[in-house]
Amino acid sequence: MRRRSLILAAVPAGLVTLAGCGDDKSDSSKASDSASPSAAETSAAPPPKIVDGPLPAITAGTKLNEKPAVAKGSGEPSDQLAVKTVIAGNGQTVAENDYIQANYLGQIWSSGKVFDNSYDRKTPLLIQLAAGSIIDGWRYALTGKKVGSRVEFSVPPTWGYGKNGNAQAGIKGTDTLVFVVDLQGTFNAKSSAKGSDVAQNDAKVPKVGTNTDGKAPSIEVPKADPPKKLVADYVIEGDGDEVKADSTVLVQYKGVLWDNGKEFDSTYSRKALTSFSLQQVVKGWAQGLTGKKVGSRVLIVVPPDLGYGDNPPAGSGISKDSTLVFSVDILAKM
Template structure:
């Protein structure tokens, strides 16, 4: 949903990273949480139902703040984990719901060094939060108040409304990590990469010694799913990690970023298009992609043969 993406882009990217921490011992709060004191929350009937949220309107806040409305009974979030969450947004002026993500798969935020560097305070409050907790937070004036001509922001556009956000911490898991290693020694004719990948997706990929990779695309199924076969016209969601054949250096990983990637299969490099077409949903495959099917010649992109581990998580819809 477009309004959800705008909500996340404008608020999670700005509001979350603007919060400041406070002391412990009372219900957890950060920043200026006083305006959140009137909020009453009733959880939905199940994990796919948005909560009922009531608060005094207009909710007036001039500084960012957050408050744990209900503490969960799950494990505490630990440093380095990925936090899964769902959220709902509410108009601060009249209390109406702007939108929610509860019927969609949970989204992910990585509690890592990047987050700590961007904002040490939000990093601190997430570490120690219990799974199952409900958190309210506001970041006023997340959109321009007016255009250059003095006109007010479009009230029909949810991204242009000051919002109260209610977040449910759904889960916290250790970050999946895929390590690539370049073997030493003499090159072996027709040698191909091998992988030892666990059920959760973590593991190690060994790239053969020498720098004479296969000249053709190689696809090895590490785990076969039981879903439909991917078509070239599909939009799919995957987790992946990729490294260069020549030295085993990893250059990209959705696991490190904290969230899967979604794309049309006909909109990526040819090695992915050809290598993933026909793969069953739920499968994990190892792709060895020759330069002619990779980024060869594209400035700023890794050159030469590439090796990817790709976990096909879902087939979303036909690509437009």
């Protein structure tokens, strides 16, 4: 069992409390009330063969990030994974276990019925391309593709929702599915903030390193009493969308104690990004990240009343009434 990120273990009264143990899952997979590609069982099937077709034509919405219209499938679909790069991007290459941000549309081959799409929601999907997080067809079809690409692919039941289908979405266990996916971004344990450095002139607050090489930044805590109020300052200011109070974000972060500068939690140490809703975390994080821009690195100093107060997580190394210091890279949001 992997250690759960401490920022999600919000224990004190008045904070959102999550289940006690488990791996780092978030509500980023809950893209809609219908059948997002994350809502499937993990298949134990061997990898499919990647074939060129057949695939139905995209008849409208042919530009990247335009909602596509896709023709009904003609004839019998492949019993393997048919994949076509419709628009070739030139961005970073997607690797398995990366988090991806993408717009997508899914429909049933035989009927042409659209069962889910992110374009109408105006909210791209943010999800890990990993077994157990997303249907296998997505993992096999998108690994190796580049950001900025539009990829069309068909997924037979073996690498989709299996023989049970997905009744809520009207998908039968015999249905082959067709997806069009516009890849907007890919993120992994080496991802960092991207933006402009912001001057750190206040000697009363910690100073955070500005390296963007995927390694953990330094955090220098001053020899002074901690602030009584929340501090949330840009270290690197990105140019992405602003984070909202109910956003789900993908982050790199490092947390240290004000008293001794000791690290108590870090995605860099785990070599694994964390994705969560701001409604799931301690108040200091929720308030500190709301309004900040995607792509930024933010210094957050969390006083006890906005952190864990007198009830820190057991085994965390955090004492009662500790002031916590975080460097947070906001990589993406949905």
